[in-house]
Amino acid sequence: MPTTLDAAVRECVDAIDRTFGGVFARIDAWRTLIEAYVDQHDGAPTVDSIDRLVESITVPELSVDGALVIGAGFVATPGFLPDAEWHLAWWLGHSNTFGVGSADPAIRRLLAEENPESESFRDYTTLEWWRVPTTTGARHVTGPYVDYLCTDDYTLTLTMPAYHGDRLIGVVGADLYVNDVERALLAHLRGLEAATVVNASGRVVVSTDPHRPTGSLLRTSGERIPCATVGVALVLG
Incomplete structure (x- = not known):
């Protein structure tokens, strides 16, 4: 299950x-x-x-x-x-x-x-x-x-x-x-303790972590889950 x-x-x-x-x-x-x-x-x-x-x-x-x-x-x-x-x-x-x-x-x-x-x-x-x-x-x-x-x-x-x-x-x-993208996605991301959407360069699109502002580069070893949309991924942790 x-x-x-x-x-x-x-x-x-x-x-x-x-x-x-x-x-x-x-x-x-x-x-x-x-x-x-x-x-x-x-x-x-x-x-x-x-x-x-x-x-x-x-x-x-x-x-x-x-x-x-x-x-x-x-x-x-x-x-x-x-x-x-x-x-x-x-x-x-x-x-x-x-x-x-x-x-x-x-x-x-x-x-x-x-x-x-x-x-x-x-x-x-x-x-x-x-x-x-x-x-x-x-x-x-x-x-x-x-x-x-x-x-x-x-x-x-x-x-x-x-x-x-x-x-x-x-x-x-x-x-x-x-x-607008934040408003569309944050309700879903808040179901996870720490979740960040990044582009292909690792730049933050939206995050539940206030220490990861929009446009900043994410440098983390957290789990990265590619999405079907080319160049966008969900990072956990």
Whole structure:
């Protein structure tokens, strides 16, 4: 017979996989639609057409009350789009307060600088959420980190690469506030005496231990239980 601890651990792992796996399932569905659209346009869609597609598939998710996803979209490989060297087709949800000041946030397009000659331009291909999945070809969880590009708050960015044939055309992804992930998982983690969710680099996502703050590196010999979601694990002790 399984012990109570075994059952509590399984419940935690299941909750982690439901939380992250559900978001990755949405990203994978968006990726499939984007890849199919690019195939239909002989691998050369325009900026406007990509923007319309990404808006149509991500905004319904961002419009759901209480949605975990607070931003989502497609970031193109430099040179992929014939009419833009660099491009982010990214939308922010109404729970994302980035750049709105005291105003009530609404669903809106992220206005990112795409001119490499501008002082505010940032080469996104150097960032982890781009660099790792485009190197490994697999889904990736970046963070927690303070995202100065899209949220200005502790954020997790989930991404996976998209292709046209063998050609990398960009990444598809979603942003989550760490606070929202904590609310989704802490009730399950509290069933264990000491439990911490970490990313692939051992950085703390959420923990029941107040001495393990979000974003810190966990250095422990505690038992690590991999979750089905790539790059996320539950550490006990």
